[in-house]
Amino acid sequence: MTIKPASILCSALLCLAAAAPASGIAHSNPSALFGSAAQTNAATRTVVLTAETRSVLVESGETVSFRAGDRTESWTFLEAIGGRSVDLSLLFPNLEYAKGVRVFIQPSNLFTGG
Numbered sequence: 001m002t003i004k005p006a007s008i009l010c011s012a013l014l015c016l017a018a019a020a021p022a023s024g025i026a027h028s029n030p031s032a033l034f035g036s037a038a039q040t041n042a043a044t045r046t047v048v049l050t051a052e053t054r055s056v057l058v059e060s061g062e063t064v065s066f067r068a069g070d071r072t073e074s075w076t077f078l079e080a081i082g083g084r085s086v087d088l089s090l091l092f093p094n095l096e097y098a099k100g101v102r103v104f105i106q107p108s109n110l111f112t113g114g
Contacts, residue, residue: 030090031086031090031091033078033086034075034077034078034084034086034090034091034103034105035075035076035077035078036075036076037073037074037075037076037091038063038074038075038076039074040065040072040073040074042063042074042076043063043064043065043074044062044063044064045064045065046064046065046066046067046072047064047065047066047067048067048068049066049067049068049088049095049096049097049098049101050097051097053097053101054100054101054102055101055102055103055104056088056101056102056103056104057103057104057106058077058103058104058105058106059077059105059106059107059108060077060078060079060083060105060106060107060108061076061077061078061079061108062076062077062108063075063076063077064077066088066092066095066098068095068096068097068098069096071095071096073091073092073095075091075092077103077105078105079108083104083105083106083107084105085102085103085104085105086102086103086105087099087100087101087102087103088101088102088103089101091103
C-alpha cells in the first residue's frame with residue numbers, strides 16, 4: 001500500500017482543525033480574526049461615530065481611528081483577500097455607538113495584485 005503525500009497533509013490538517021476548538025485556541029480572542037488594536041497616530045483616517053452610524057467601509061491592512069465623544073480607539077484591519085465584516089462592538093465593546101455598526105473590510109489592491 002502506497003501512502004500519498006497529499007493524504008498525509010490532509011489528515012494532518014484535519015487533526016489540527018479538530019484539536020483547535022478543544023484547546024480553546026479558536027475562541028480565546030475572536031477580535032484577532034479581524035486585525036489588532038493600533039496606536040491612534042498610526043491611523044490614516046478617523047471615523048466619527050454617532051447614533052445614526054450603521055456601517056463603515058475599510059480596506060484590508062488599513063488603520064482607522066473611531067471617535068465617539070471624547071474617546072478614540074484605533075484598529076489595523078487584517079489583510080484579508082476575500083473581505084469580510086464585523087460588528088464594531090466586538091473590537092471595541094466599551095466604545096459608545098459601536099454596537100450595531102457593521103465594519104465591511106474590503107480586499108486591498110496591495111494584496112490582490114489589482
